[in-house]
Amino acid sequence: MANVRFENITIKYGNHCVLKDFSLVVDSGQIMCLVGPSGCGKTTLVRALLGLNKPETGSIYVGDRCLYDAKKRVNVAAEKRNIGIVFQDYAVWPHMTVIENVSYPLKKQRRPKDEIKRRAMHALEQVHMVEYANHLPSQLSGGQQQRVAIARALVTDSDVVVMDEPITNLDAKLREEMLLEIRMIQKRLGATILYITHDQQSALQLCDKMAIMQQDGSLCQYGTDEDIIMRPANRFTFEFIGVSNFIPIVREGKELCLDCGEKIPYTANLPADCEGKEMGVRLNDVVFDRDSVLKAEVTSRIFLGSEYNYFLKLGGREIRVQQSMLDARTFGTVAEGEKVGIRFLNPHFYDRKEAAQ
Ligand SMILES: Nc1ncnc2c1ncn2[C@@H]1O[C@H](COP(=O)(O)OP(=O)(O)OP(=O)(O)O)[C@@H](O)[C@H]1O
Ligand SMILES: [Mg+2]
Incomplete structure (x- = not known):
């Protein structure tokens, strides 16, 4: 596992500058929650990490590995970045069984069959879904499907796992359970997780560190949840975290x-x-x-x-x-x-x- 560093990232859509000189560090083996209002640029940042968009300036590192550097013209292809993803709208594939879903990233890497089976089963164990290995997603609850998505993100021993609003579609009780699960899985594996949400409550429950983004795409505070609640940097943070x-x-x-x-x-x-x-x-x-x-x-x-x-x-x-x-x-x-x-x-x-x- 490694840390993630965004340095001086600028991303524009046409004339609209979403991120300007944006820098952020996600510490190794921690959960960092990036929180901010809808439209502030969270997913845009995630897409840059995944290699799905190209910043105009800046660099992105995972540990010592440079994934992107605008000046040095480094741009590692998306499929080579080794980052696990769990997206709200990027759930499991409905036509594949649970084990097929989880095996898929390893198949794409052309791993030997017995290794694929062993690692996929191990990932399913981590999320307590072994007994559902041969079920289709339609036979699972929303929470179970998300667990499969998490197993799939973990299966390739990704350096980093990004979760972009992974539990927004679940009901309140399941959301609570999933947050606990994510926390427990993270502790077991020591994974580095960048968790994106506009829900400050789930961020507070989950994070080691929290970063608050403002509507204009700038970072207004970075710290532990205690820092942010007890010592809000400005009125925006104070108002954003709680009524x-x-x-x-x-x-x-x-x-x-x-x-x-x-x-x-x-x-x-x-x-x-x-x-x-x-x-x-x-x-x-x-x-x-x-x-x-x-x-x-x-x-x-x-x-x-x-x-x-x-x-x-x-x-x-x-x-x-x-x-x-x-x-x-x-x-x-x-x-x-x-x-x-x-x-x-x-x-x-x-x-x-x-x-x-
Ligand atoms: N492909 C695109 N083309 C043009 N504008 C875009 C594109 N993708 C996003 N935007 C704009 O960039 C801004 C940031 O969008 P982004 O999806 O990063 O927000 P977000 O913080 O993830 O919001 P949410 O919490 O609603 O998911 C928004 O104003 C959005 O309209
Ligand atoms: Mg988003």
């Missing part, structure tokens, strides 16, 4: 206030330089506290199985809150129509100008 409340901060005389229709003094809890900014607080960072000066009214409470979601009214502004079961048991829940004290943990402050972008 948040935003409250403008204004000054009234000497007091810094939360602008909630009425101005609620809150100076003691705010940094001195936040006037004119907007305070962002995640839903699970709004906590109930009977002693707090801020009193809000519960307008709606929804039980979601493993947490409560609240809509509160603070002055004239709606505040959303996520209460964990632990907190619901220790603090208690609050009924609709009741007033409750609230506090904001881990507030982030952003310019309001940014909000308009």
